[in-house]
Amino acid sequence: MPIPRNFTAPKSAKERAFIQIQEWIIDGTLKPEEKLNDVELAEALGVSRTPIREALQLLAVHGFVVMHPGVATQVTAVNxxxxxxxxxxxxxxxxxxxxxxxxxxxxxxxxxxxxxxxxxxxxxxxxxxxxxxxxxxxxxxxxxxxxxxxxxxxxxxxxxxxxxxxxxxxxxxxxxxxxxxxxxxxxxxxxxxxxxxxxxxxxxxxxxxxxxxxx
Missing domain, CATH: 1.20.120.530 (GntR ligand-binding domain-like)
Incomplete structure (x- = not known):
């Protein structure tokens, strides 16, 4: 099938959540060692909890949060x-x-x-x-x-x-x-x-x- 030219795929909910939460961690809106609530983040970003959890998992891989399954997800400390x-x-x-x-x-x-x-x-x-x-x-x-x-x-x-x-x-x-x-x-x-x-x-x-x- 023909592919439209100059087409840019919209960012997924997970990507949007990842970018915004990462920015909040970078600029200190979300403080070092602060516990994150996926329900509150979902409400703030207007998405469901699933992309928030996926974004947090990716942020953990990138070293911005640490996840303690069944306990809490926290912003990493700054050294x-x-x-x-x-x-x-x-x-x-x-x-x-x-x-x-x-x-x-x-x-x-x-x-x-x-x-x-x-x-x-x-x-x-x-x-x-x-x-x-x-x-x-x-x-x-x-x-x-x-x-x-x-x-x-x-x-x-x-x-x-x-x-x-x-x-x-x-x-x-x-x-x-x-x-x-x-x-x-x-x-x-x-x-x-x-x-x-x-x-x-x-x-x-x-x-x-x-x-x-x-x-």
Whole structure:
């Protein structure tokens, strides 16, 4: 049968519940170690209890809740020092994405990334750190998208969600150093220098660990 063009399947109730509950956990609306009631969540999101339970199971797999069958489901605690567990694997994957992107990225992509980096710089200067965080995510996500590697992008997406949670609990500090590192990555792309793109992308994600422990 003919398939309609530009068709986007609507998100399922489970996906919508997963996204919203995860966001509430990330921004602290649902507090660390808070017990979750699937009936209340179902009422709040306008869905049945089944997609809520399915969403909670997926959130457990992603490390955002812990389920005690027959007892309770709780939001996981926040350990700020998990920054040293989350960022190293993320750094490796982001560095690999930058390396792989070097040989296929085009100037239009680079120009788009440069515009994002300019907005990122402006957000930091204004002290609008949440906007800066989202722009930083967008910058790196566009590099990952260039690789067209779903295995890399899916794993990065999961880790990135935990980075956002640490940001809301003051473990992640955004500094202007990232602006210069982003520009160096872009120059490496323009020079087809995959080794430099890899190295700088990796350092860009590892630097916040040292900054956290030096506070």
């Amino acid at each position: 700020k020092e998990d920054i040293s567990k989350i960022l190293p694997p993320l750094a490796v994957l982001q560095a690999l994405a930058a390396e792989l992107a070097t040989s296929v990225i085009n100037q239009q992509d680079i120009d788009s990334l440069r515009r994002i980096n300019t907005e990122f710089s402006q957000a930091i200067k204004k002290g609008n750190y949440y906007s800066a965080l989202k722009l930083d995510e967008q910058f790196h996500r566009e590099i990952v998208e260039v690789t067209q590697n779903a295995y890399i992008s899916n794993t990065i997406s999961m880790l990135q969600a935990h980075v956002r949670r640490l940001f809301f609990h003051n473990s992640i500090i955004l500094k202007h150093d990232s602006v210069d590192e982003h520009e160096t990555i872009l120059q490496a792309f323009e020079g087809q220098d995959s080794a430099t793109a890899n190295k700088i992308a990796r350092n860009n994600w590892l630097r916040p660990i040292a900054e956290y422990y030096s506070k």
